[in-house]
Amino acid sequence: MSAAQLRQVNSDDLPALLALNNQHAAALSWLEPASFSSLIEKACFARTSGDAEALLIALDQDAAYDNPNFAWLSARFERFVYIDRVVVAEHAQGRGLAGALYEMLKREARANGQVRLACEINLSPPNPGSVAFHRRLGFEQIGQADLPNGKRVGYFTCAL
Structure with missing residues (x-):
């Protein structure tokens, strides 16, 4: 996957990317159109590929983001880039899109x-594919938390 094929999210992408997000709401979280648009606006990095084939949204430590995972990281680190969500459409998996998005994010960060x-990954319900992916990229687990929605998450960081 070439970084040239990755591009910034634009307003025309929002309906298709919201649908992609919500198809994977169990691993991410369900968002309404206004919340999704607001998240994109707050992001320091929002990139996609193709016709809503992949999405990575990240926020830096200065984002005004009311989220328990972001708050957990903010309490521990002065500077960080929080990967709020990454998703690849089922038909596009195995093509290296997520890895390419992470490499672009690392360069920009x-x-x-x-x-x-930094990111969180569901431990309950489990998401072993995401844990394995992040470990391959150098992420290490630094903590855990039980969230109000009933999920248990692990917090992972990767030094740049």
Whole structure:
């Protein structure tokens, strides 16, 4: 996957990317159109590929984001880029889209003086594919939390 095929999310992408997000709501979270649009606006990084084949949304430590996972990380780190969600459409999996999105994010984060990427991954219900993917990219688990929605998550970081 070439980074040239990745591009910034634009307003025309929002309906298709929202549908992609909501098809994977169990691993991510269900969003309404206004919430999704607001999340994209707050993001320091929102990239896609093709016709809504993949999506990565990340926010830096300065984002005004009311989210328990973002708050957990904010309480522990002065500077970070929080990967709020990454998803690849089923028909596009196995083509390296997620890895390419992460590489682009890493380059941009380093260029902006960031020192770490951070994310949470569901431990209950389990998401072993995501854990394995992130470990391959150098992420290590640094904590866990039980969320009000009943999920148990692990917090992972990767030094840049």
